[in-house]
Amino acid sequence: MKRVISLAIALVFSGELFAQQVVDRPELFKRQSPYERYTTYRVSVTGGLGLPTGTFGNYMDNTTLRNYNVAVDFVFPKTNLSAGLSIGSQYFQNRIGRQLYSSDNQDVSAVQTRTFSAVPLVLTGSYHVGNVNARVRPYVQVGLGGAFAELINYWGNIPTGDNGFRFVAQAGAGVRVLFKKQGKLGLEAGATYQHLPFESVAEGIKDASTLNARVGLFYRWW
Amino acid sequence: MKVNYLNIMMGLAVAAMSWSCSPDALQDLTPEDSQVFITNYEKNTNFGNYSTFSLADSVFVVQNDRSGVATTALDFRVLSRVAENMTKRGYARIDKTAKPDFGVNVLRISETQTGVVANYNPWNSYWGYGGGGFYYPPTYSYYQSTERYWYVEIIDLKNAGTSDKATVVWNAQIRGDGIFDENAVASVIDAVFTQSTYLKKN
Structure with a gap:
């Protein structure tokens, strides 16, 4: 019992x-989602079109699709800001048919292959529009850093050119779209103007600035 | 199923970066397109005032710090093509004992450069040290690159007088691939004359 x-x-x-x-x-x-409560992380991988501008645009006729970027960000929920580091890789190439290049007392007949590559490493700051969990979230971004840049102009197969570390400043805007509500993975698309001073008297350029339009994926976690 | 997007994206990023890092800009360059013709001339020289030239009967071969002469079939072909072009421009070929205005030399130059390059061991991680705390030292390999090219020069004998010093008033470098091909030598010699329109007798 x-x-x-x-x-x-x-x-x-x-x-x-x-x-x-x-x-x-x-x-x-x-309870609020962790993205709203904590500083969270985001990595994005993008690639797309590179468009030479300014004096570089006159020198390099071709646009490029060899233009990639990987960015890692700290995302701050309260202020709509994020800060991070981005590393890129850009490569331009332009073949110019045989021409006679005449200077003071010299004539050179050659096919030129003009190449320019840059690996910019940039500290970025972004301001976003909308809540951190919004499906569509536009942003504006600025960045400052340095790039290893190399210009090689092949006359036939004889290389001439210059390389070194150069200052880089970026400004851009874009949008991130989450695939799922409260999701982790999304689509990113944006355009960035990249200012890169690169003076070469021999090649007649003052800078190697470019306009970059990229799309890719981003992933966020906490 | 749990998909690790982060790993996939990192993998994609590394693949994209490594692909973009070392594109070979010249892999589609034909031998003809690789040829470079460089001509220099003395600005104060009036080429119209000269009328005769002499040409050595052999090609000088310069190999780094050694030199000699060569008389292969190819060398004769080049020499006669140079003579043909000079004659076309109105200059008469005479013997070098007959006091020519110009002396023309043809040289084959071969420059060899030796360097050393470190091959880092792939077992090390990207940052230099292996995961297990081991470090594999790099191996070294030597590379040698040789560039051979034609060099043609015209020397002013008319104004040299009795001194040993004669001025080079015109020179041409012919560089690139295929310039020693039997069928190509005529056209590469012609090319340096074609771009030197000032080189003619009045």
């Missing part, structure tokens, strides 16, 4: 225990 009573008591209590859990559970869903 004692055993039956104690079992009944146990049952009553356990029932109460379950009941409490059921009552408590909705509270979980009232």
Whole structure:
């Protein structure tokens, strides 16, 4: 008999225990998502079109699709800001048919293959429009950093040119679209103007600035 | 199924970067397109005032710090083509004992450069050290690159007088691939004359 009573008591209590859990559970869903509560992380991989501008545009006729970027950001929920580091890789190439290049007392007949590559490493800051969990979230971005840049102009197969570390400044805008509500993965598209001073008297350029339009994916986590 | 997007994206990024890092800009360059013709001339020289030239009967071969002469079939072909072009421009070929105005030399130059390059061991991680704390030292390999090219020069003997010093008033370098091909030598010699329109007798 004692055993039956104690079992009944146990049952009553356990029932109460379950009941409490059921009552408590909705509270979980009232909490903000971690993206709204904490500083979270985002990595994005993009690639796309590179368009030479300014004096570089006159020198390099071709646009490029060898234009990639990887960015890692800290995303701050309260201020709509994010800060991060981005590394890129850009490569331009332009073949010019045989021409006679005449200077003071020299004539050179050659096919030129003009190449320019840059690996910019940039600290970026972004301001976003909309909540951190919004499906569509436009942003503007500025960046400062340096790039290893190399210009090689092949006369036939004789290389001439210059390389070195150069200052880089970027300004851009774009949009990120989450594939799922509250999701981790999304689409990113944006355009950036990249200012890169690169003076070469021999090649007649003052800078190697470019306009970059890229699309890709981003992933966020906490 | 749990897909690790982060790994996929990092993988894609590394693949994209490594692909973009070392594109070979010249892989589709034909031998003809690789040829470069460089001519220099002395600005104060009036080439119309000269009328005769002499040409050595052999090609000088300069190999780094050594030199000699060569008389292969190809060398004769080049020499006669140079003579043909000079004659076309109105200059008469005479013997070098007959006091020519110009002396013309044809040289084959071969420059060899030796360098050393370190091959870093792929077992090390990208940052230089292996995961297990081991470090594999790099191996070294030597590379040698040789460039051979034609060099043609015209020397002013008319104004040299009795001194040993004669001025080079015109020179041409012919560089690139295929310039020693039997069938190409005529056209590469012609090319340096074609671009030197000032080189003619009045």
